[in-house]
Amino acid sequence: MTSRQTPAIVLQIRDYGEADRLVNFLTPDGGRVSGIAKHAKKSKRRFANCLEPLNRVIFQLSPRPRGDLEFIQQGELVNPFSHLRRDLRRLAAGAVLAELAGELSAPVEATGSIFQTLNQALELLDGGGAPDSLLPAFFLHLLKLGGYGPRWRDCRQCGREPAPPLYFSISKGGVVCSSCRNAAAGPMLPLTPGVWKLLRLAQDLPPEKLHRLRFPPSQRDQSLALLQKFSRHHLGRDLKSWSFWEKMTRG
């Protein structure tokens, strides 16, 4: 049976029977993959410190004769992003981005960019980057890579350049001008010009420049509320890690 090596970012671990573990991870070539790590609870050498959420690792995989799960033969830790564990806001931001990246494992041609972008975001957060700015900027960027990028330049209803007061149409996935507000169906959120500009910029910038963006608290809150509602509508559910982010940033 042929085995292959792949870089991976671990997303989720679950116990599977007495000794095995079921691992969900993101790869550059295959997007989100599920694998079974046999005897992982007992084998400290084959999986030394590897099987932890958000770890960047190299997995040795072999396909199973039947079923979708791969066998994870062994793993090697590349980066545990260990500073995140001592800063809960950064950890929460990393968790939201990792969960989103896992949800956006299709289309196949984007999985490499999604993996690299998540890795970049985790490195920046681990290096002390501001989670308040990195979270909305990278969230939007990941949405774009996954094919869900909102349209900011022209009104989704009339196609003209929008003038304030602006609105964001959740279902149409873009900005709507005030005169089209009533004609556009579905839920609508008010959008301040400052947030509009910031989100437009965040979506256009390459990921290596996203750390330069600064989201002041009010613009961060409005941006995150918009992105949360938008992703809930299009993914069909709320990301579980949003609630952890909210709990860690409350008060």
Next chain:
Amino acid sequence: MSKGAYPAALRRVIAALSKWPGIGEKTAARMAMYLLRAPRGEVGELAQALLELKEKIRLCRRCFAFADADLCPLCADGERRTGQLLVVADPGDLLALEKVGWFKGQYHVLGGLLSPLEGVGPDDLRVRELLERVRGEGIQEVILALNPSLEGEATTTYLGQELRPLGVKVSHIAYGLPMGGDIKYTDQQTLKEALSHRVEA
């Protein structure tokens, strides 16, 4: 399981036992056969013990460990009110630490760990109860004995932030090499932790 092989009563026991963790259908069948051959008294005692387990075992009002009364034996023991509180994630960890026999104070069972990717936050654990105990029971030191995993370390970080303003000493158990370990076979992350948590010789 094929329907014809065993009588219905036996099938029912096998089906019930194979729901247990680590028990497959074959093992469940072996256990059922053993019960079938065992004296009636032994089987009755097992059935009675299982019923009592469900009826009598509850969580201690104070520390949330398993108890068969309002307070668990450790909380009911006045000599263990030393001002030290050891925080663990679940009752299994408490039993492992208690077996060591080193700690003479009281425990607090959180009922889990923070889990960012599962959305488990402080409100889902017994953090509020811990803070109330620290304020109300004259606690001077809180020792956090949580696994050195992402969830465990995140919980340690969170509890440290919440407990320090209360004026108590907060420590966590050491991370690093296991007893009998070998440095050259130890992974880099563990060695890094062992070096950063070094103690004076």
